[in-house]
Amino acid sequence: MKNGNCPKCGSGEVYSGVELILKGGPFASNSIPVSLTSLAPIDNYVCVTCGYVEHYISDPSKLKEIAKKWDKAGSEEDEEQAKE
Numbered sequence: 217m218k219n220g221n222c223p224k225c226g227s228g229e230v231y232s233g234v235e236l237i238l239k240g241g242p243f244a245s246n247s248i249p250v251s252l253t254s255l256a257p258i259d260n261y262v263c264v265t266c267g268y269v270e271h272y273i274s275d276p277s278k279l280k281e282i283a284k285k286w287d288k289a290g291s292e293e294d295e296e297q298a299k300e
């Protein structure tokens with residue numbers, strides 16, 4: 217999707233909100249909570265042909281933070297073994 221092509225309908229009419237000012241900061245309208253005190257700004261890619269939307273976190277430090285603080289998906293048993 218980042219290359220400008222929609223994975224759903226194949227259209228090349230993909231637009232990104234990467235430069236939107238409101239995506240981060242105290243008035244963030246486009247962020248997801250990482251922890252109680254941390255928000256990760258989201259870059260949206262929208263296909264204006266079919267309406268499909270993809271979201272990316274562009275800040276590498278937020279990605280590291282999520283890897284530390286969130287539970288890994290899809291491997292519950294492995295996760296429990298790792299904690300022992």
Ligand SMILES: [Zn+2]
Pocket residue numbers: 222223224225226227263264265266267268
């Ligand atoms: Zn599309």
